[in-house]
Amino acid sequence: xxxxxxxxxxxxxxxxxxxxxxxxxxxxxxxxxxxxxxxxxxxxxxxxxxxxxxxxxxxxxxxxxxxxxxxxxxxxxxxxxxxxxxxxxxxxxxxxxxxxxxxxxxxxxxxxxxxxxxxxxxxxxxxxxxxxxxxxxxxxxxxxxxxxxxxxxxxxxxxxxxxxxxxxxxxxxxxxxxxxxxxxxxxxxxxxxxxxxxxxxxxxxxxxxxxxxxxxxxxxxxxxxxxxxxxxxxxxxxxxxxxxxxxxxxxxxxxxxxxxxxxxxxxxxxxxxxxxxxxxxxxxxxx
Numbered sequence: 676x677x678x679x680x681x682x683x684x685x686x687x688x689x690x691x692x693x694x695x696x697x698x699x700x701x702x703x704x705x706x707x708x709x710x711x712x713x714x715x716x717x718x719x720x721x722x723x724x725x726x727x728x729x730x731x732x733x734x735x736x737x738x739x740x741x742x743x744x745x746x747x748x749x750x751x752x753x754x755x756x757x758x759x760x761x762x763x764x765x766x767x768x769x770x771x772x773x774x775x776x777x778x779x780x781x782x783x784x785x786x787x788x789x790x791x792x793x794x795x796x797x798x799x800x801x802x803x804x805x806x807x808x809x810x811x812x813x814x815x816x817x818x819x820x821x822x823x824x825x826x827x828x829x830x831x832x833x834x835x836x837x838x839x840x841x842x843x844x845x846x847x848x849x850x851x852x853x854x855x856x857x858x859x860x861x862x863x864x865x866x867x868x869x870x871x872x873x874x875x876x877x878x879x880x881x882x883x884x885x886x887x888x889x890x891x892x893x894x895x896x897x898x899x900x901x902x903x904x905x906x907x908x909x910x911x912x913x914x915x916x917x918x919x920x921x922x923x924x925x926x927x928x929x930x931x932x933x934x935x936x937x938x939x940x941x942x943x944x945x946x947x948x949x950x951x952x953x954x955x956x957x958x959x960x961x962x
Contacts, residue, residue: 683721692727693734700730707747709733724836728788729754735781753789760790760798767803771824772810779824783831792835792867793945800828800863825859832866841872845897847952848922850878850887852913857904860928864900864948871953884913891920898923898952900942903930911936925951 690697704710709729711722722730729750736746752758763786770778787795807821847868849861858880868875876894878887891899899922903909909930917924924939927948935941942948 683723684727685721689722689727689730693730695734703730703733703743703747707733707744707751709747709750725788728784732781732785732788735784753785760794760802763790763799764802764806767799767824768806771803771807771820771827774819774823776823776827779827780831783827784834787831787835792832792863792870793949796863796867796945804828829859829862832862835866835870837869838872840869840874844873844953846894847873847875847898847900848878848890848894848896849875849900849902850882850890850913851880851902852908852910853883854881854910855903855905855908855928855930856880857902857928860904860945861900861902863945864927864952867945867949868952871949873953882913884916887913888916888920891917891922896922898925900925900927900948900952902928904928905930906932914939 684692686697686700690700700710711726732750732753733743733746736749737743741749763782767779767782767786770776770782783795783800786799789795790798803824804821807817807824810817811821849865851858851861858877861877861879865875865877876890876896878890882890887899899917901913901924903926907930909926909928909932914924914926914936918938925942925948926935926939927942931941940951942951
């Protein structure tokens, strides 16, 4: 089903998107208060992205066997902030350990819609990944749990709506250094930048230095972020190759040494990266 474009959806578009009757939407609105926010009597109902996310969460809970009244109560509790991040993390880890990717999807879609990309990543997704990494250290055979969780987080990040980019925002190029395969943190950064209406281009895993240079030459970004997960992949070669270009060279990931290469900036969290890439100085020479 094609997602309606624009910032507001009609009731018919929402019903078709969710595969339910418009009468069901009216019932959920009247009985449980799950209608478009700010709707006025006698006016056409227009649903925003957060309204649709709330209804999708309601639908997912019902599909799991929950009564409509209980599902509505759970949705409203979530929005009121009644669920602490530790509970969201526990729900996600439990679903991952059971290899229940459908349940992971439901939890993640709800968490990202409710908390936003940065908090959903740093307060829920990262602790969940750390928990299953600890499991794997104790039992190497449970790598399937980590793969299932990583895949569902990546899929959830790709489902997050991308609003139109700001016309004056500086382009960001995202890439892993050569021999680095961990792309999930860059996917989180890409989604967070999109949420802040900052354009980005993703080159993905193990980007050869020559390809990186070509991409910089072709796309002319203002900022380049290079990710290294491990010490052995944190090579300064691509950073040296970018010196002739007027770009801000930003390194990210635990693989980079404590002493960063000259002329670069090391970011240690998604919050810190956004402060640089989406802040008021993102396109300036002092960024």
